[in-house]
Amino acid sequence: MSANCHEFEERLAGYVDGELGPDDVRAVEAHLATCEACRATVAAWQEADAALASSSPARTEAEWERLASRVETAIDVEAERLARAEAAVSTGAPAAATPPARRQSPRRAWFLGTGAVAAAVLVGLFWPWFSQDAHRPRGPLPASPEADSRAPADGSDDLLQKKAEGTRSTEISDAQERLRALGYLNEQEIPAPAVGADRTRPLEIPETVPNPEPTPAARPIDAPAKAAERRDVSTSTSDDVRRWLAATAPPVEAEGKARSLESVPGSVLRDEAAPRMLAAPPVPPDSTISIRALRRAHEAREAGDLATARAGYELLARDFPGNAVREEAWFSLTDLQTAQARDSDDLATVRDAARSLDDFLAAFPTSVRREAILGARVLVWARLVELDPSGCVEANRRVAEWQHGQEMIPRDLGRAVQRIQAACAR
């Protein structure tokens, strides 16, 4: 290869890719006519390109179908979440005030039109679902329309806009989005004197610090190996879920609605009474039942029946095969546990929540919920070290993990970090 050839290298690539203008094509072809080395290069590249173009991931049709079903289940979960946000908007009140009958099924979201969905996403960020348990004993939240009007029109969901904004701010708004979804950010943005006063009042430290030696309590949830959790399909688990569904009393209207929607041809929901469909591979039979169970658990939570909600979440989070549902259920469980633990005086409750959050991260290391969970951990550990200062090292490690890559510290979490510092300074 002559020195001349080196100059041609990029243009050779452009030539192979058909990206050159006519002048360059002529120049390259003139060079190729005289240079055997470059002809060989072009031939090698073309051969490699052809080999790459003809490569395809090796999978069976059944595996592809399983993946497609998994994605559809994830979209069901997403649709459910959006529909719930939409329900909150349509009543102009927090979701907690929305009767179960107004719950939208996933199917409903498809009919909403995606414009409404986009709006619902935005408002959904402010849906104070997470904080409702924390707030309930202190009375209702301020009216949400106020919060809605404060929703930044940043379109943080909008990919194109994200690109325009640049990656850095995108990451921050992503993190904000997740914190909002958990209810962290709306607490500082919704003017709530009663709640705010509560939050700023110095925390009472219990006189006795219970159990300075952390004991490994029984894990509420096992975090199995990543690969195993994705592939295990246990029919007994879906039977458990069916039994749980049968044992919990559904809100009558909601159930009626779901049933009628299931009769829509091509519905997202497949009736569990249609065993042929359930049994037919390769569609995983459990997605429908698990979606219904997840919705039932959400409804129970909104109705204030935390024990039922928790039982449902735990059942779905434990080893249910549908990854998206499992992740959502587990997330909902940690969400509920965090709400209960952040102000709790019961060390076991706080420990359970902390462990559950850790386990979630271990089980779903790439979850979109990751930042939210990292933030929730800081809140829970702030309470934990106040009850048990021996956990300071661990708490600070979790603060560090959460702060990794975070430029903006929401006020609530900033306060939690201060609480950890204060508790650990003693």
Place this chain on the structure above:
Amino acid sequence: MTEPGYSPQKDGSGALPPDAEPTDRDLITRARGGDRAAFGRLLRRHQRRVFALGVRWFRNPDDADDLVQETFVRVWRSLDRFDPERPFVPWLMTIATNRAKTMVERTKSAAEREELDERIPWDGPSPHEDAARAALVRDVNRAMENLPEELRVTLHLRSVEGLAYREIAETLEVPIGTVMSRLARARRRLKERLAEHAGEEERT
């Protein structure tokens, strides 16, 4: 590609009507109107590309599965922002690329990221290929795995997805000059690797 649940209607002549294989644009239009089955078809038609990109990116099938899920959930949520006058695949690749970058960011601190030694599932297009060609496909894909991330993803978008330089530049958010130099570097190194491979096989 077979699509379970889909059976093309046939007219009297036995030929498929012109709308038997709806375009991406048709499917997107229908999906926007709430047609779940249309989105399901779009998903089944294109999930392999996203998976393939994910395998190039993460070099393991589990993360590639996650990428497919995250990408299509995002596509579904963003349907009304898609300009149907533009081709779907570059848009899909842009979303997938953004998701993949986010996943890489998210997992940088994750301890599980250590082992990447899972089987990388690449096949030639059909079992009828001759052995030499199958070996080439295998070698090229193995050589790809040893390239740095930005090189293998750039070359994948060019060689497998057939994206134009401009589209790759938009997708990866880099200047066109960077795309070109990456492709040149990727190909140079691929060629060296393949030459090493060929040398090894001759010696054995």
